[in-house]
Amino acid sequence: MKKTLLLLVALFFLSCEIEYDGETKLVVKGKVLLENNLPLSNHEVKLFVRRESSSIPFIFYVPSETNFVGKATTNENGDYTMVIPKPKSNYNEIIIEINSNSPYHKRQIRNIDSDDFSNFELNIGTEKLFQRENLANLYINLNQVNANFQFLNINYIGDYTDEIKYFKPLSDEYIDYFDNLSKLVKKNQELVIQWEVRNNSTNIVSTFEELLIIDEQESIQFTINY
Template sequence: MKKYFLLIIFISCVSCTIPYDAETRLVFETKLVDSNDNSLEGIDVEITVSNGSGFGSSSELLSFGKTNSNGELRLIFPSPEFDRGYDLSVNSPYSDNENYVPLEINNIGIENFNDYKLTIPKIYRLTYDESVQVYLEFNSINNSNKITNVFIDGINSPYSSSFLDEEETFYTYNFFAKKNQTIQINYTVKNISGQLQNVSQELVINEENISQIINY
């Protein structure tokens, strides 16, 4: 009997659909530009909701649209029920990316929306020829410290970010940056007593891919 019960639970989890909080409508706004700040028109952008990538996880397309003649995009969609472990990612489909490096901003939660709106003023789309890949590893030297709000100031196109451990101390941030520039890596460290420390450091981008460990 217990086996059947567990089987029913198992099947229901695998086949579960993503529930919406239909009374909450979220807004995402951004502008897509090339490396010279020219507006990019007609670029497809998608918002996906998922609760991980493992067995039994769910994922679906929540919203999609194209940038207008000014490169601007506004997507409005019902909120998933975030308290069930869902988060969002913004990406541009690969069919649109023949000339561009992939674009993905992931791990977006309800806390990233201010008054139900998330605005990213500008997202760069870079080509492979003009950019290099940058891989940052944020490694906690004191396990009680947590890293938040990583922000790259410079011409870059975000690709992926994630914590690699359950304690959320080891964080990776992967992006493409335009060659031959100096970018600013900004992040916030939260210590065990909740105090926040803003940190900023420069990184020189040349012609080669970069992999760098940042201890915090």
């Protein structure tokens, strides 16, 4: 029993901080555009490595931890490159923060890990920032009116964004599903909402769509009856 406790204590001290491979470097590249598709130059991009808290009851508790490990500034074309030390296995995700405090909306790319890098390099592609004052909050309400029908997914056609984007789908489908029921949408546009519903009695999947006029309102509620 005493040896087990000593081993657990040793593991605690070994894992109390996020560790990095100081000899191995990772390269992150991307581009930042404005809502009018013009490049955003001289804009700071940051990178964080995060770990969730963990514990063994009555033995030890490791708090959550977020390390700021890299930053870059976009050039005249909106492109950026940053080099970071490779985090070891005791972390949960790499987070790229495109924007946090400016006239533009907040933007993070999350759920990245070192396995997503090819030859130590990752290009996250192009991210578009909207003026905060030009965005409205759209909320989708689901109203099941037929017990045989199952709501499958939803898609948006138009100018929209999210404060958080997952580089790859989350393993928890429940979280993925509900994250997609709210969007930041650009004001003064025609937004098409598409959704799929399965009839579990016939196993037939039907697609529906509706045109939604987005005006100057700050918040919009839209109900889907299925």
